[in-house]
Amino acid sequence: xxxxxxxxxxxxxxxxxxxxxxxxxxxxxxxxxxxxxxxxxxxxxxxxxxxxxxxxxxxxxxxxxxxxxxxxxxxxxxxxxxxxxxxxxxxxxxxxxxxxxxxxxxxxxxxxxxxxxxxxxxxxxxxxxxxxxxxxxxxxxxxxxxxxxxxxxxxxxxxxxxxxxxxxxxxxxxxxxxxxxxxxxxxxxxxxxxxxxxxxxxxxxxxxx
Numbered sequence: 001x002x003x004x005x006x007x008x009x010x011x012x013x014x015x016x017x018x019x020x021x022x023x024x025x026x027x028x029x030x031x032x033x034x035x036x037x038x039x040x041x042x043x044x045x046x047x048x049x050x051x052x053x054x055x056x057x058x059x060x061x062x063x064x065x066x067x068x069x070x071x072x073x074x075x076x077x078x079x080x081x082x083x084x085x086x087x088x089x090x091x092x093x094x095x096x097x098x099x100x101x102x103x104x105x106x107x108x109x110x111x112x113x114x115x116x117x118x119x120x121x122x123x124x125x126x127x128x129x130x131x132x133x134x135x136x137x138x139x140x141x142x143x144x145x146x147x148x149x150x151x152x153x154x155x156x157x158x159x160x161x162x163x164x165x166x167x168x169x170x171x172x173x174x175x176x177x178x179x180x181x182x183x184x185x186x187x188x189x190x191x192x193x194x195x196x197x198x199x200x201x202x203x204x205x206x207x208x209x
Contacts, residue, residue: 019061022051022061023061023062023071025051026047026051026053026058026061026062026068027068027071027072027075029047029050029051030042030047030068030069030072031072031110031111031114032050032110032114033046033047033050034069034072034114034117034118035110035111035113035114035117038117038118038121039065039069039117039118039121039127039128039129040121040124042065044058044059044065044068047068066128069118069128069129070128070129070132072114073118073129073132076111076115077136089147090147090150090151090156091147091148091151091156091157091202091205092202094144094147095170095198095201095202096198098170098174098194098198099191099194099195099198102174102177102178102190102191102194103191105178106181106190106191109182109185112178112182113182116178116179116182118133119133122134137171140167140171141164141167141168141171142167144163144166144167144170144171145163145164145166145167146163148161148163148166148167149163151205155207156207157205157206157207158205158206158207158208159207161205166201173194173197174194177190177193177194177197178190180193
C-alpha cells in the first residue's frame with residue numbers, strides 16, 4: 001500500500017502545468033455532465049467532446065469513469081478541508097462557518113447540484129461513491145459532535161444537549177435547505193434559512209442560570 005501511494009505521489013509530481021490544466025478542464029466538464037445527467041447516465045465520450053478531446057485523449061488522464069468520479073470527490077475534499085477546519089474551534093464559530101459555506105455554495109450551483117445528485121445516487125447498491133459519501137457523513141457527524149462535546153465540557157452550552165442528535169439535526173437541516181434551494185434557486189434563500197436556524201439554535205443552547 002505504501003509503495004502504491006509513493007508511486008501515485010511521484011506521478012502527481014511529474015504532471016506538467018499544461019497537464020494539470022487539462023485535468024482541471026476535464027473535472028469541470030464532468031461536474032457539469034454529472035449535474036445534468038447524473039453519474040449513471042453521463043457518458044464519458046460526451047465529457048471528452050465537451051473539452052475538445054478524443055475518448056482516448058480523455059482516458060489518458062482518467063482511465064475510467066470511476067477514476068473521474070473519485071478525482072472529483074478528492075478535489076471536493078481538498079477544496080473544503082481548510083475552509084471548514086478554520087471554523088471548528090467552538091460552537092458559535094462552527095455554526096457561523098456553516099453559514100459561510102452556504103454563502104460560498106450559493107455562488108456555484110452547478111457544483112452543489114452535481115454533489116446532491118451524486119449523494120442521492122450513492123444510496124444505490126454498489127455505487128462507486130457509496131463508501132465516500134458514507135465516510136464523509138460519518139466524519140461530519142463526528143466532528144460536529146466533538147465541537148459540541150467540548151462546549152458542554154467547558155460549560156459554555158447546556159449540559160443536557162445531546163451532541164450526536166444535534167450533529168445529525170444540523171446535517172439534515174443543511175441538506176434539506178440545500179435541496180429546497182436547488183429546486184427553486186431564484187425564490188428560496190438557503191443562506192437566510194440557515195442563518196435563521198442558527199440564530200434560533202444558538203439562543204436555545206445557553207446553559208441554565
